[in-house]
Amino acid sequence: MNIDLDRWLDELAVRGGSDLHLAAGNPPVLRLHGRLERVGEGDAALSAEAIAAVIAGAVGDEALDRLRHTGELDAAFERQDGTRLRINAYRQQGDFAAAIRLLPDRFFALDELGLDVKLLKSICAMHSGLILVTGTTSSGKSTTIASLVNEINKTRPCHIHTIEDPIEYRHRSLQSFVTQREVGRDTASFAEALRRSMRQDPDVIVVGEMRDLETMTAALTLAETGHLTFATLHTSDAVQSVSRIISAYPAAHQAQVRVQLASTLQVVLSQKLVPWANGGGRSLAAEILVATPNVRAMIREEKTHQMRTAMQTGGEHGMQTLNQSLLALLQRRKIDRATALEYSEDKANLLEELDRHAGQSPKRKGTR
Structure with a gap:
């Protein structure tokens, strides 16, 4: 044919x-x-x-x-x-x-990503720690990281070093010096490239994906030794992302990993792209966990189940749950009720919130 x-x-x-x-x-x-x-x-x-x-x-x-x-x-x-x-x-x-x-042919400005701009700017100003961007396939993880890296590239004189499979966004050195390695062409594996990366004098490291224990260990070590480290995970929410890293290690090492993760984690962005009610596009819904001292204590003390409450009440730190993000899209009439429920990870809680909002503020014709 x-x-x-x-x-x-x-x-x-x-x-x-x-x-x-x-x-x-x-x-x-x-x-x-x-x-x-x-x-x-x-x-x-x-x-x-x-x-x-x-x-x-x-x-x-x-x-x-x-x-x-x-x-x-x-x-x-x-x-x-x-x-x-x-x-x-x-x-x-x-x-x-x-x-x-x-692959998109341009980087998104921070105010185009659909995330809290103040939080994104604070991430771009960080000099160490681990930034996790998580979600299923096609949830916009690579776009978010590439846009954050582009902002750093435009505003800071530092060495940005990416390890990807394959390279999706090509960065041209601006204020920063950017080097990009592709697994299979420039290096044998993520883990091998990460081991070598400390000798390459990076300030910012981008790990395409934390696929295995060796890669997780290398990424945590880089974040611990004064590098701002971006990485992705295929997980559906922020709490699960933290638990996934810890549970990847043998039981005898999990206490040490909790301490290491508690000291290095900065932010978890857990993303979903949700279709519009009119079928004309999609908006980003995101769960955001910020590693406040309280959240770090929860990680160390095996109380990760309490982090959802911290996200619900941590708006002043830029935190939010996925349901809060879906409700905001619903109130802006970007998505409909059925779609919000379809993409929610806690449908019972979302139904309660929908009923509560309906009772408190009935919609007026013509409002957005």
Whole structure:
């Protein structure tokens, strides 16, 4: 069949989508504002050979050979118009499949991210500690970190060192000196690159993802030794993010890790991209945990279950729960009630809040 990758990617960009999915035996599919939709009407099911041709055309025959050998491939590539994309290719049921993500061509200003600007500016001014940005796939983690790094790059003379798989956002040195390493091309692994990074005189370290115990240990050590360290985790809320790191260690080491995490953690941003009621886009809903002295004590003393209460009452420090964030979007009429409940991690609490707000302040026609 005729493979028209450029047409599919053009449609993805024009319609404000994020991903193109290709799998043998299926027509191409776009992800548009969180929903999946087939491309056009006349695109037939793809063959495995056709998908292999797409992959080879995007990243070359050497990468295709690696995919054939390992069954997995992560890479970034660039179109002739300068648009950058990330491709994850894999085998499923013996045939090739791929997810191609359109990478934004610009950094977001801090006031465009949908997060507390005062808190974001305070993060960019920090000189040490661990900043965790967490969430599921396609929750905007890379965009948030890239935008924070870009702000540091514009405002501080320091060495920013990123370790990614693959490199998504390319940073050009501005006030800062920026170096970027790609796993598989520039270094063998996250853990190996992190071990070497202290000899490279960094001030700010970006770890693409804390995937294993070795990477977690290296990131905590960097944060502990006076480096501002950004990292991501695939967790759905802030409390779970803290618990995930601690539980990754053997029981005999968890007390030490609690002390280490309590002393290094600065902020946890746990994100979700929530579709608008009109279907025209998505807004960021975020749970924010700030490591106040009280929160640090909770981590040390195995009282992480109390951190949710700290977030509910910690607005003066920039903290909020996911439900509080969803309620704010609902009150601005960005999302509807059903969507808020769908994305909530504590639906019972959100229902109580919705009923309480409805009783206290009935909506007036024409208000936002």
